[in-house]
Amino acid sequence: MANFSLEDLKALRERLGTGMVDTKNALVEAEGDMDKAIEILRLKGAKGNAKRADRSTSEGLVAAAENGNTATIIELACETDFVAKGDKFVALADKVLAAVVAAGATSVEEGLAAPLEGTTVETFINDEAAILGEKIELRRLTSITAEHFAIYLHKTSQDLPPQVGVLVGYTGDDGETARAIAQHISFADPLYLSREDVPAAEVEKERHIVEEISRNEGKPEAQLSKIVEGRISAFIKQIALLEQEYSRDNKFKVAQVLDNAGITVTGFTRFKVGA
Template sequence: MANFSLEAVKTLRERLGAGMVDSKNALIEADGDIDKAIEILRLKGMKGVAKREGRATSEGLVAAQESDSSATIIELACETDFVSKNEKFIALADTVINAVVAAGARTLEEALAAPAGSKTVADVITDEAAILGEKVELRRIAVVDGEHFAIYLHKTSKDLPPQVGVVVGYAGSDDETARTIAQHISFADPLYLSREEVPAAEVEKERELVTEIAKNEGKPEAALPKIIEGRLTGFFKTVVLVDQDYARDNKQSVKKVLDSAGLTLSGFARFKVGA
């Protein structure tokens, strides 16, 4: 039997994040040589990558970082919450967001091709996935431009890394209110900043729907225009940020809060793991 100590097993686990049994078996196969054991674990992990391709990645984390004129948010996904809270996975997310921001990437393709040391982000993710033993993927990225930024990362469980993330670009000096707007977005999940951003086809589809509902309810023909417009207003309050009731005071709209604070938003992005 190979001669190795428990300290060697611990070292291997810390360096790769591998399990106790896998670490012991690799050291046995490597006759106690840690460097060789690392190669064995990596090789075995790489062989499993193809098998993992079809698996669902419903866990993970969100990470965000700002630069001089933009803020970037990413979702790094994995298969289980066990891996999502692994230090190796969290460190990987740091590596990825740093590389993506440094490269100025704005699309998923650009992010995956971004340099990360001597490799690309895609290669680093593949290597770490082999070590972690799960499918890991950079699922999406968004970049928000602006003068200033508010970043809010929310933990849905104290034992897990952030799973909801928001970045907000704004002009103005009230940083605290800007942060509360980011918190509001994390809760209210608006899809658009203003009504002008809502696609015309989506508005028309909603108009047709509420018109049909109102007619089926037997509403008077003369009252239909007012009823339809009222229900469209309700639709906009659901999907448009500035039209929403402010989460901290539902007697005020987000627009009123922004105006009172002297803030103008340039954009926002919200990611929720698995959504």
């Protein structure tokens, strides 16, 4: 005779999200002891985690929050969009974000070591991965400090959680324009803030490429230098935020929009799931 009821079976399944057969077998093995059954299920899930270690995690979500003069953004990754849009995965992301923000984590390593419900974020994620049956990982974590922040989270599909997230740190009082710039960043994907921030080595690499292209196109040698500089300028306009054409009105550069609003961007971060 079983040492547990159907209500016990239902309660454990709802608590862990595990399958009927696995849950029933764990309760039988544990002779109705709920805590022992949970341990059995998690140990079984941990073995599954080891088998899933080499699987790719191309789905997931981004989440962000600010705390005082610091804002943090994370990417929590999983294997399938089915799990990504589930309530349990979204709730896990909320807990992980709250834990890393509370710990002041500024890197994935610090985030995984942050305390969460009597254990670490890393162990908590692994336990939840065992329950959900997929590989889950805290793929990225970044924080920035600033006077003010604009946070923009974008859904690429209405049935999925946010897939693109942007943090913008700024000074000034025009929060509406700052948010619009965050939206611009989500679309335009700049890599650097200003022209001066683009590494010289990256510019020189591009210069070599466009010079070779220009020569292969048969451009006149006398005009080559001017043509190359023009293409370098276009390259920088693609990757430096302040040089980009503003997505809402391409008659203006982002720098002009910021100047008109009286705000200064001091830093930004953009995450896209799987990128």
